[in-house]
Amino acid sequence: MTRIILRKLFRAALTLFLVVTFVFFVLRITGDPVSAMMPDDTDPAIMEQLREQWGLNRPLGVQYAEYWKNLATGDFGNAYRDGRPALDIVLERVPATLKLTLTGFLFILLIGFPMGIAAAVNRGSAVDRLIMTLSVTGFSLPNFFLGILLILVFSVNLRWLPAFGSGHWYNLIMPVITLGTAGGAVIARYVRSSMLEVLNAPYIRAARACGMSERAIIWTVALPNAAIPSITVIGFMVGALISGSIVTETVFAWPGIGRLLIDSVSSRELAVVQTIVMMTAASMVIANLTVDILYLIIDPRQRYGTGSGE
């Protein structure tokens, strides 16, 4: 088991290494980040001075080593607009995004699991068909359109909820629905199919033969077994939440990282963009690693490489 964990750790480190390398080279696609960042009519002398200052005149290998050194010391560069460290600018947006994505995650689980279970238990019935229709609708509905629909109905017509702001708990309602609906729809499908698989397993028949009630079978035997594979989807969900928060934060003017990313891409604040990309990668890697290790602990079959680990 230690060996499997070590291999996963190596993979995680490799992913982070690739992200840093990717960002380093992307910043140099156009040959020169200075001309990419500065307006076209900038004084050439100033551009040259910036190149000097950022060490862009040195050989690529030296720059790459320098890049790593800076990252290791927590130096992600400064924002061009106000000269503040990019890391600080990003960090002050983290709480708002965490509030949104964690609530969104909870929302996904709260709608995904019950719907998936209800659909599997009533397989083929009207309930199943309704839930599956909702699920297809849910993940076909682009989140930016869902957000606008919610604003149109609840802010413009009914005037129940404010279209933006982030101070109160009720400011979270529409963003969370916007962020979580597609994920909930995917989870519902996933839970349904893994429940159906489990419900066909011989041990369920055995439990029935022992005279267990249908309700007890579903809650105490089927559900725990069906929930195990669903853990693997959580890693995937983290990615979906991060990309979903970009749109959601923009629609609802939520002061988080997603909106910062879009603003920074539009105004070409490369230092901020690279900081966000690396933080995203780090959180994805940590999430995946946690899920993998959790999976190893919960499901003993994985420890001997007989499961579908890799």
Added chain:
Amino acid sequence: MSHSDAIAEFAPHSWWKRLFVTLAQSPGLVRVAIAWLAMILFIALTARLIMPYDYQATSLLSRLLPPGSTAMNGDFHLLGTDHLGRDLLSRLFASIQLTMLVAVFGTFFGAIVGSSIGFVAARFKGWVDDVIMVLVDFQASMPFVIIALSVIAVTGTGNLLLFVLLVGFQGWERYARISRGLTLAAVNHGYAASVRLLGAGTMRVYLRHILPNILAALIVQVSINFPETVILETSMSFLGVGIQPPNTSLGNLLSYGRDYLLNAWWIAGLPGLTIFFTTLSMSIVGDWLRDVLDPTTATRPR
């Protein structure tokens, strides 16, 4: 029966025939979805011919007219006008055209590049395979939109070709994984070895013999990827980092309409509904295609 066996069973000719037969037996919902997609495709192909007005022509006297109104100059606007008095129906047609163009080219570009990468991994094995698989894992663990945004941040917006290629790259790792896995399995089948013994070159073996046999699985992946490409393009255009004016995509339309929700819901509502019905139809048709082409993977892979 293994996955690849099930797919290998469908010889290229038999499943096209099968497709037409099953189309005739398809459920009503699938037919509605296919009809909608056919309409979208028709609009995309003929947009410039069937649009009632120039989609860029502004008219300050007929701003924000509701659907079905006649402007002061006598122009009839079936879907109303936007904040600059441009005919929304014409803009919708132009947007559908560009959105579909990006989606079709992007999807096929990604499918071809991704599958080729998978072929290369399966053909050369060894360190080539290792490197490709590390890249595949890396891509699978990063949200694609973040990668796309970081490239756009450097290159700037407004390069349509770059944007199409970038959007198309989404999902390449899944094609690579599928084509690699199935090719590795196919190479072990007798037919690949036989044609090679008959003197066929590598390209011929892969393109004429192995590709048709794994095509069904790749088409299933295209059906999953296509709506995702539409959503990626429209989201990025909506966020202002995709298609740039004077070009217009459904995402742009929606984004302009956001500022007029209070007094002109149709500017955002109609393009939004168009995107929604299109992705919904694709999902419905895709689900159905999946069941028809590949009975072993009836559930959506993660």
